[in-house]
Amino acid sequence: QVQLVESGGGSVQAGGSLRLSCAASISIFSINLMGWYRQAPGKQRELVAGSTSGGITNVADSVKGRFTISRDNAENTVYLQMDSLKPEDTAVYYCFALIATMRWGQGTQVTVSS
Numbered sequence: 001q002v003q004l005v006e007s008g009g010g011s012v013q014a015g016g017s018l019r020l021s022c023a024a025s026i027s028i029f030s031i032n033l034m035g036w037y038r039q040a041p042g043k044q045r046e047l048v049a050g051s052t053s054g055g056i057t058n059v060a061d062s063v064k065g066r067f068t069i070s071r072d073n074a075e076n077t078v079y080l081q082m083d084s085l086k087p088e089d090t091a092v093y094y095c096f097a098l099i100a101t102m103r104w105g106q107g108t109q110v111t112v113s114s
Contacts, residue, residue: 009108
């Protein structure tokens with residue numbers, strides 16, 4: 001059973017940066033889609049970024065130009081580089097992998113203060 005373990009969350013002031021990591025317990029080379037969702041208090045879970053095994057990446061309009069997703073197949077890890085953070089980016093960030101069904105990490109809290 002695949003396990004996804006996130007790290008890198010924390011508290012930062014507006015304008016700062018964080019890098020989230022999602023380490024998988026299996027090879028991610030052939031996982032078609034991996035990425036990140038986030039959920040803020042009282043809001044629905046929102047897709048933030050995705051990365052395909054073919055090298056295609058995409059990010060939500062709300063974070064375009066500020067967030068970058070990347071994957072390191074050798075390390076079985078997906079990253080989310082978050083720059084120019086805003087208070088509205090405050091949320092729990094969840095890593096996911098689409099392997100027949102959606103698999104989720106436990107989530108990591110990101111808090112951005114103004």
